[in-house]
Amino acid sequence: MPTKREKDAVTGRETTGHEWDGIRELDTPLPKWWLYVFYACIAFAVVYSVLYPSIPLISTHTRGILGYTNRDALTRSTAEAATQQAKFRDRVRDASLEDIRKDPDLLAFAETGGRSAFNENCAPCHRTGGAGAKGYPNLADDDWLWGGTLAAIHQTIAHGIRNADPDSRQSQMPRFGADGLLTPPQISDVADYVMSLSHQPAPADAARRGSKIFAENCAPCHGEHGTGNQELGAKNLTDGIWLYGGDKATLVETLTYARNSSMPSWSARLDPTTIKMLAIYVHSLGGGQ
């Protein structure tokens, strides 16, 4: 191949001297800016690989003179966060529930800690955000079985409901059908009455008969007007919010077998500070009183 550098007439630049089928290549130098950036990159890479871990060796890599590792950095920032957290946790531990509510920083910390403890321990039953499911009460509304004050919520969480903890919430709705306390027609009548209490259509004569049965058998727990009693965890039957269901078939099932569901006592599983944060979180979900 002939190599003959010559000046190109159009651009005034030299050619490389190579020629392919009459096509010649100009020998244009790289732009200055590009070259400087390129040199700067090389310089950066050299400095970086001296300072930081970079070059792979057979079973390890160069360490760099700064001794920096991502793992150390993570450990350090985790430890920092833990000290920061411990400070707040100690303040939550020592403050009363009411005082936590009044301190915006503590409140925010407790709500965040409460939310993550809730997602881990409570959401399987109460669902994310406390939305509830059949048999598992919604904790975000203002309808409470056992009370919606901070103190009541704290007590419910710490000791649970119908379990072996001596301080747990206790009460048993009788199994009116299964134990023969009421006959099936009586259960049907009182179910109709409960439907009328919650403003659902029900045959008037059955509901009238049911109201007498209610006064004798149910009012001691659910109240004369069916509005419930939080001392006994006896639901308000008039508000149209149901734990199990307000249709006739579900009511008959509830009255026949009762439900008496239970919740674990959390004081055996979680530390007192976490339980406090949970109470604050649940109280903040929307229905706190």
Ligand code: HEC
């Ligand atoms: C195994 C399922 C289960 C788990 C897990 C559970 N709960 Fe419950 N919880 C229930 C049931 C069932 C009830 C209703 C019991 C009843 O009928 O009185 C309840 C009731 C409550 C109540 C009372 C609601 C009211 O209306 O008075 C609160 C507050 C509560 N749970 C908070 C929590 C918190 C906080 C956690 C997590 C630490 C938790 N629960 C975990 C099943 C569960």
Ligand code: HEC
């Ligand atoms: C000893 C107290 C007690 C008596 C008496 C009682 N209940 Fe209850 N009732 C409760 C409790 C406590 C609950 C909540 C049970 C649970 O969480 O599993 C409840 C739940 C219910 C529910 C479920 C509501 C829902 O949201 O699904 C209905 C309906 C009901 N009762 C109706 C009656 C009727 C009608 C009678 C009378 C025939 C009656 N109860 C008698 C304590 C009582």
